[in-house]
Amino acid sequence: MAVETKIMNCIMCPLGCEMTVTIEDGAVIDVKGNTCPRGAQYAKDEVTAPKRMLTSTVGIKGGLLPLLPVVSAAVLPKGKILECAAYLRNVTVQAPIKTGDVVVKDILGLGVDIVASRDMEKI
Amino acid sequence: MNQLYDVIIVGGGPAGLSAAYSAWENGAKKIIIIERDRELGGILQQCIHNGFGLHHFKEELTGPGYAHRCIELIKDKPEIEVLVDTMVLDVLRNKTVIAVSPAKGLLQLEGKTVILTMGCRERTRGAIRIPGERPAGVFTAGAAQRMVNMEGYLPGHKIVILGSGDIGLIMARRMSLEGCKVQAVLEICPFSNGLTRNIVQCLNDYDIPLHLSHTIVKIHGEGRVTGVTVSKVDEKMCPIPGTEFDIECDTVLLSVGLIPENELSRGLMLEMHPLTSGPVVDQHRQTSLPGFYAAGNVVHVHDLVDFVSEEAEIAGKFAALEAQGKLDKNMRTVKVNPIDGVRTCVPQKLSLPQGGEKAKLFMRVAAPQRKVRLEVKSGDTVLVSRMLPVAKPSEMIAVEIPAEKTALMGDEITVGLKQ
Ligand code: SF4
Numbered sequence: 001m002a003v004e005t006k007i008m009n010c011i012m013c014p015l016g017c018e019m020t021v022t023i024e025d026g027a028v029i030d031v032k033g034n035t036c037p038r039g040a041q042y043a044k045d046e047v048t049a050p051k052r053m054l055t056s057t058v059g060i061k062g063g064l065l066p067l068l069p070v071v072s073a074a075v076l077p078k079g080k081i082l083e084c085a086a087y088l089r090n091v092t093v094q095a096p097i098k099t100g101d102v103v104v105k106d107i108l109g110l111g112v113d114i115v116a117s118r119d120m121e122k123i
Numbered sequence: 124m125n126q127l128y129d130v131i132i133v134g135g136g137p138a139g140l141s142a143a144y145s146a147w148e149n150g151a152k153k154i155i156i157i158e159r160d161r162e163l164g165g166i167l168q169q170c171i172h173n174g175f176g177l178h179h180f181k182e183e184l185t186g187p188g189y190a191h192r193c194i195e196l197i198k199d200k201p202e203i204e205v206l207v208d209t210m211v212l213d214v215l216r217n218k219t220v221i222a223v224s225p226a227k228g229l230l231q232l233e234g235k236t237v238i239l240t241m242g243c244r245e246r247t248r249g250a251i252r253i254p255g256e257r258p259a260g261v262f263t264a265g266a267a268q269r270m271v272n273m274e275g276y277l278p279g280h281k282i283v284i285l286g287s288g289d290i291g292l293i294m295a296r297r298m299s300l301e302g303c304k305v306q307a308v309l310e311i312c313p314f315s316n317g318l319t320r321n322i323v324q325c326l327n328d329y330d331i332p333l334h335l336s337h338t339i340v341k342i343h344g345e346g347r348v349t350g351v352t353v354s355k356v357d358e359k360m361c362p363i364p365g366t367e368f369d370i371e372c373d374t375v376l377l378s379v380g381l382i383p384e385n386e387l388s389r390g391l392m393l394e395m396h397p398l399t400s401g402p403v404v405d406q407h408r409q410t411s412l413p414g415f416y417a418a419g420n421v422v423h424v425h426d427l428v429d430f431v432s433e434e435a436e437i438a439g440k441f442a443a444l445e446a447q448g449k450l451d452k453n454m455r456t457v458k459v460n461p462i463d464g465v466r467t468c469v470p471q472k473l474s475l476p477q478g479g480e481k482a483k484l485f486m487r488v489a490a491p492q493r494k495v496r497l498e499v500k501s502g503d504t505v506l507v508s509r510m511l512p513v514a515k516p517s518e519m520i521a522v523e524i525p526a527e528k529t530a531l532m533g534d535e536i537t538v539g540l541k542q
Pocket of ligand 1: 013
């Protein structure tokens, strides 16, 4: 059986706890050093299927600014982040927009919406 | 006719907004926020990434999301007036504020109290003196962030970032997401000045190399940047001859630190702290000049906006109390001295009423250390002691001193690290 330990920093909050993660045959069997349960969950995900939030911008017409900041409503597979970001580069919406409005539904069929992270009034 | 405000707030970023809300909550009846940008929210509006608000709003928000929450709190309150697109030109020691805006012309406002929340700005190439040509394509990371996230254009395509502060790291990821190639991040110190999570999710995720103890010794290009020469540095941060190598790029982003923006504070002749570059304050965030308060990055550069809000709420509260004549006048002063590995501590002094008062200290250490004990002492008496698994200069440490412990203090306390 292949047992290995890995030093990993949790990225779920700015504390950035340094964790010692024990992995046996590709599965996490022990996590030490995390301050809260989110750290252990992060370690498990990171080993099996890493996930990340995505923040970017889309174009907006008729608002105060030419860009609208957006955020994924949930985490996306890490390997799909660049593809999602490339997709968003070609999206343009129309003002007015409210914080939380869905800008792209179910991006690339991954089951996650992209939502506005600020209001943009029509001017 | 000039109107008399309870609280005049200079700057409508997170500190100003949180101060306004707290002043309102604490009974101030006439509050005004003066902001020079076209909208409220300050730098948060360009920090579109997430990770804000976990402490303050118990929820992970983006920068604009955090700003939105703060703005919602002060919106539609008749007691709180907002002026945007208005630049404060001068603040006088008698609490007169002179400002100008295209819409209203020259304005003169009188306050019972003033809260300074101007934030900070970035160090520039001039401030760190990089030799070489002066081609186009050198930007501060924050200026590039505004271009990419708000204005809608890219500063370049092949990027080298000097400095591993959080803005630099965040921009490394941001440029990668926009399809640019980030060639490297260079850090003159042997450690990064950014949060660990940002090294992981902004550099490692995108296979961007971080060269510690390296700096740019020359920028190449005529008209436009074509590359940089990089060198390893020794312990004194001097380039080591023979270690140079070249990196091709069309853009250099500087993320070499932030400086509190204190022209107004200096004009007021407030006592300034040489290491924080901000005004000296007590735990109420009152400066050396009675009636003047300061909070947020103008006092010391924070790594978390959540702490900016916390600090600003304190300033807002005590400014409001002072405006209503409710501030205890009989307070004694206790000096706070950072020693043994602690570089800075805010507040730099405490103003304590009889019986003491709860106080929170925010510190930065001088160099990274592991497994150290932080001790707050008055003479030989240990008031508060806490084990820290890691202490890094990039991560501000906060400790609270309970009221009954502050009552035990002499004229001076120390905060230091012990192995
Ligand atoms: S383990 Fe918990 S406290 Fe530590 S970094 Fe992760 S989320 Fe933050």
